[in-house]
Amino acid sequence: xxxxxxxxxxxxxxxxxxxxxxxxxxxxxxxxxxxxxxxxxxxxxxxxxxxxxxxxxxxxxxxxxxxxxxxxxxxxxxxxxxxxxxxxxxxxxxxxxxxxxxxxxxxxxxxxxxxxxxxxxxxxxxxxxxxxxxxxxxxxxxxxxxxxxxxxxxxxxxxxxxxxxxxxxxxxxxxxxxxxxxxxxxxxxxxxxxxxxxxxxxxxxxxxxxxxxxxxxxxxxxxxxxxxxxxxxxxxxxxxxxxx
Amino acid sequence: xxxxxxxxxxxxxxxxxxxxxxxxxxxxxxxxxxxxxxxxxxxxxxxxxxxxxxxxxxxxxxxxxxxxxxxxxxxxxxxxxxxxxxxxxxxxxxxxxxxxxxxxxxxxxxxxxxxxxxxxxxxxxxxxxxxxxxxxxxxxxxxxxxxxxxxxxxxxxxxxxxxxxxxxxxxxxxxxxxxxxxxxxxxxxxxxxxxxx
Numbered sequence: 001x002x003x004x005x006x007x008x009x010x011x012x013x014x015x016x017x018x019x020x021x022x023x024x025x026x027x028x029x030x031x032x033x034x035x036x037x038x039x040x041x042x043x044x045x046x047x048x049x050x051x052x053x054x055x056x057x058x059x060x061x062x063x064x065x066x067x068x069x070x071x072x073x074x075x076x077x078x079x080x081x082x083x084x085x086x087x088x089x090x091x092x093x094x095x096x097x098x099x100x101x102x103x104x105x106x107x108x109x110x111x112x113x114x115x116x117x118x119x120x121x122x123x124x125x126x127x128x129x130x131x132x133x134x135x136x137x138x139x140x141x142x143x144x145x146x147x148x149x150x151x152x153x154x155x156x157x158x159x160x161x162x163x164x165x166x167x168x169x170x171x172x173x174x175x176x177x178x179x180x181x182x183x184x185x186x187x188x189x190x191x192x193x194x195x196x197x198x199x200x201x202x203x204x205x206x207x208x209x210x211x212x213x214x215x216x217x218x219x220x221x222x223x224x225x226x227x228x229x230x231x232x233x234x235x236x237x238x239x240x241x242x243x244x
Numbered sequence: 245x246x247x248x249x250x251x252x253x254x255x256x257x258x259x260x261x262x263x264x265x266x267x268x269x270x271x272x273x274x275x276x277x278x279x280x281x282x283x284x285x286x287x288x289x290x291x292x293x294x295x296x297x298x299x300x301x302x303x304x305x306x307x308x309x310x311x312x313x314x315x316x317x318x319x320x321x322x323x324x325x326x327x328x329x330x331x332x333x334x335x336x337x338x339x340x341x342x343x344x345x346x347x348x349x350x351x352x353x354x355x356x357x358x359x360x361x362x363x364x365x366x367x368x369x370x371x372x373x374x375x376x377x378x379x380x381x382x383x384x385x386x387x388x389x390x391x392x393x394x395x396x397x398x399x400x401x402x403x404x405x406x407x408x409x410x411x412x413x414x415x416x417x418x419x420x421x422x423x424x425x426x427x428x429x430x431x432x433x434x435x436x437x438x439x440x441x
Contacts, residue, residue, distance in 0.1 A: 011427045016335070016358045017404045045363065046371050047434045049327040051399045052285065052334065053377040054384060055292035060283065064301045068283075068308045069276045 003029070003037055010044035130208055133162045140215060142242035145170075152203070156221045156242040163210040164194060164221055168240065171199040174225060181226040182209055183234060187219035194221075196230050218244050260325040267315040275312055282326055283308075285372070286333040293337035293400050303340060307333040318361040326372045328364035335359050338402035376434075383433035391426035394419060 006029055012018040013026050030037055133139060136159040145153025145168075154168035166182060174180055179198060183191035199205035223240035224231075263281070266274035286307055291300040311329050318328065335358065370376065384392055397403040397411065405423055409416040 008424055008427065011431070012398060012405070012423070014358055015398055015402070016338070017398050017402055017407075019404045019406050042363075042366060043435055044431075045327070045331075046367050047430055048399065049324075049330060050371040050376050050380050050434060051395070052289045052330045053372065053380045055285075055288045055400075057284075058288040058291040058300075060287040060301055060304060061297075064287070064304060065276070065279055065283065067301075068279050068305050069272070071305070071309055072270070072272045072275050072312060 003040075006037070007040050010041050011048050014041060014045045014048050126206070126208060129162075129210070130165050130167075130206060133157050133159045133165045133208065136162055140244060142221065142244065144240050144242040151239050152205075154205075154240075156240075158213055158215055158218065158221065158244065160213055160215050163208060164213060165209075166197075166205065166207045166221070166223070166240070168199070168205045168223075170203050171205045171239070172203055173199050173201060174228075177228055178225050179228045179230065180205070180207075180223050180239075181230050181234075182207060183222045183224065183238075184209075184213065184218055185220045185222055186214075186217050189217075189219075191222065191234055193230065193232065196226075196228075215244065220244060261320050264315065264318055264320045264323060264325050267312065268318065268320065270312070270315075275308060278311070278325075278329070279308060282329050285326075286329060289330060289333050290337040293334070294340055299340065300337075303336045304333065307336050310336070314361055319365045322365040323361060324364045324367040324371065327367065328359065328361055330372075331359045331364070334399070342402060379434055383430050386433065387426050387429060390422045391429070394422045395426050395430070398423070 006022075006026055009018055009022050009026060013023060018026070026041075030041065134141075134157050136157075138161065139157045139159035142156040142158065143154075144156065145151060152168045152171035154166065154171075157165040157167075159165075164182065164184065171180075179196045181196050182194040184194045185191045194209045195207065197205060197207035220241055220243040222234070222238040222242070224234040224236045224238050226235060263274055263277055267278065283304065287300060287304050290303045290307070291297070294300050294303065307329065310332050318325070384395070387395065393412070394405075394408055397408045403411060405419050406416060408414075408423070409419040412419065
């Protein structure tokens with residue numbers, strides 16, 4: 001067969017449906033003739049290739065893509081990266097939230113502890129000062145309210161070098177808007193304000209007025225109930241009077 | 245059999261040459277992109293041949309794996325990636341059909357020869373464009389019923405002219421005439437128009 005006769009068979013040849021002996025003849029012809037006939041086969045392949053477009057449209061399942069890409073690891077790798085990214089982001093977010101909460105709790109606890117420590121330190125300092133004053137050999141101890149549960153009773157320590165310490169019981173907390181005020185009253189003179197204080201809910205009180213005291217000229221120590229801002233002179237009858 | 249020419253919107257995004265290069269380098273993402281580009285078309289073609297969803301999906305998988313494994317022989321600069329892949333897809337489907345129908349007298353080796361990647365070089369036209377899809381529909385519509393039938397039997401069922409004659413109960417000479425006329429018309433409508441496209 002010559003080129004023209006074989007040319008009409010090229011389409012069936014490229015589709016793989018050509019009967020023998022034509023198929024073998026074309027094989028042999030292509031080997032013998034070379035490029036001119038090869039170009040004809042290529043054109044036949046172009047024409048026949050486009051017949052795929054005549055197939056009715058069908059849709060494969062979504063899992064087919066995963067099956068195919070999974071064959072070469074692309075799907076798994078993509079899934080792993082995504083999963084790692086999501087997991088890492090989620091973990092970081094959780095850690096950040098946890099750390100934030102933990103830090104806030106720790107800060108709150110630390111503040112509370114610091115406040116408690118400050119309170120304890122102040123209380124300890126006050127007690128130390130009170131004990132130091134009570135142990136002062138030069139201090140004079142005054143008793144007030146003895147033998148009577150009401151009004152309050154207790155002791156006053158007057159130290160020339162350290163000040164005046166009041167230790168009282170049965171002294172109810174001052175009512176709202178009021179406060180207790182201590183007075184140092186010189187012999188034959190006017191009362192001198194010596195500080196404001198409040199008693200504890202259980203009726204106990206310990207108040208230290210630091211500073212030098214002239215015991216020789218002091219006639220008595222007194223406590224009155226005054227407005228919460230304090231007064232320059234007593235405005236009420238003294239609740240506590242301790243004479244030197 | 246009724247032809248329902250399909251106007252596939254084969255939207256070729258990017259460059260097939262770049263995709264083919266990455267396939268040759270066996271970049272896994274390239275296979276995913278190849279599937280996104282031609283997977284639906286390959287599946288439609290195979291399903292048209294085998295009429296079974298499960299079998300069609302298995303054959304599509306086999307098609308892409310074969311292209312992946314044989315991409316080293318593909319000519320990146322001159323090759324036509326889509327037509328090659330569809331030739332592989334058709335051959336897988338026809339091979340299955342022949343096996344299922346006991347028509348093993350025609351060997352799969354014969355089909356394999358038609359899908360060698362080197363054979364899909366120097367195509368003059370974009371054979372899978374939308375314009376070409378329209379031309380295919382028009383060209384097939386212009387064939388008479390017998391001519392369309394023999395083309396379908398050849399392309400979608402892989403029958404030789406002798407097998408067509410047996411299937412249709414027609415003399416071999418008559419079938420050869422239908423085939424020759426149909427191919428001549430298709431060659432004129434698709435080949436020449438494609439060549440000038």
